[in-house]
Amino acid sequence: MSTDQRPTITRPRVMGIVNVTPDSFSDGGKHFDSAAGVEHARRLIAQGADILDIGGESTRPGAAQVAEFDEILRVVPVIEAIRKASDIPISIDTLKPGVAKAAVAAGATIWNDVAALRYSPNAPEVAAELGCEVVLMHMLGEPGTMQDDPRYDDVVAEVEAFLLARAFTAMAAGVSKDRIWLDPGIGFGKTVAHNIALLKALPRFVALGYPVLLGASRKRFIAGIDPSAGEATDRLGGSLAVHLHGAATGVAAVRVHDVREMVQALDVQASILG
Structure with missing residues (x-):
């Protein structure tokens, strides 16, 4: 391929993960303390994160739900501290x-909802009231049971x-179309084959006309391809491969644990293809 035929890639934004939880699948408990969460957030900003994603409830397979009050207590101090120090999107x-209301009041600007505004009947109206950007993700079932036996006739078409x-439900409730993001939900109620099919179909999701968020960082399906990657921290190579593929297909952002490595990989990719 000659240089004038090389595809151009718009570099996706890098969303760094800050789990203020005791039981997240990859780094559970590591940043549970508010001070540790804030310090981790600052480290991710220094490493080049464009967005920070703050979570106070694990959505790993089999995870138990957290009371709303407790979840607010986990995330709000971290968001407030980050907002005082930085204007980075949160x-x-x-x-x-x-929780979304409390977080936005504390300085968050995006609601990343793995339930796609289905957890509560008033969720779409709350999203419209808040006026923030909203990420709608596909999940089969709920975190506690989603990986028990996921089945689809056509996973791409159904997702x-x-x-x-x-998206139409959110817009009917008053959410502006330009505030809506879509996420195919890699690893949320999907087998390895389902995840691969969705990744191959990313151009189809990008073509829908909404920004696409891709989150496959350290996901278990990578171990389904490489059985030696039994621990979440052993899946960096697979995570980078998936998100570089996403960049090549036009996703708007990638949600990752390993910010420094992801930023470096995207910069090298952009230098090769630019």
Whole structure:
């Protein structure tokens, strides 16, 4: 391929993960203390994160739910501290409208909802009231049971139809179309084969006309391809491969644990293809 035929890639934004939880699948407990969470957030900013995603409830397979009050106590001090020190966009990773309200009041600017505004009947209206950007993700079932036996007739078509339906529901409630993001939900109620099919179909999701968030960092399906990657921290190579593929297909952002490595990989990719 000659240089004038090389594809151009718009570098996706890097969303750094800050789990203020005791039981997240990859770094559970490591940043549970508010001070540790804030310090980790500052480290991710220094490493080049464009967005921070703050979560106070684990959505790993089999995870138990956290009371709304407790979730707010976990995330709000971290968001407030980050906002005082930086104007970086902050995403709140929660299913609960009440947590989203508290987080936005504390300085969050994005609601990242793995339930796509289905957890509570008033979630779409709350999203419209808040006026923030909203990420609608596909998840089969709920975190506690989503990986028990996920089945689809056509995973790509079903995930696409779900996301479009949720986007239309959000807009009917008053959320502006330009505030809506879509996420195919890699690892959320999917087998290895389902995840691979969705990754191959990323151009189809990008073509829907909404920004796409891709989050596959350290996910278990990588170990399904490389059985030696039994521990989440052994999956850096697979995580980078997936997100570089996402960049090549036009996703708007990638949600990752390993910010420095992801930023470096994207910069090298952009230098080769630029």
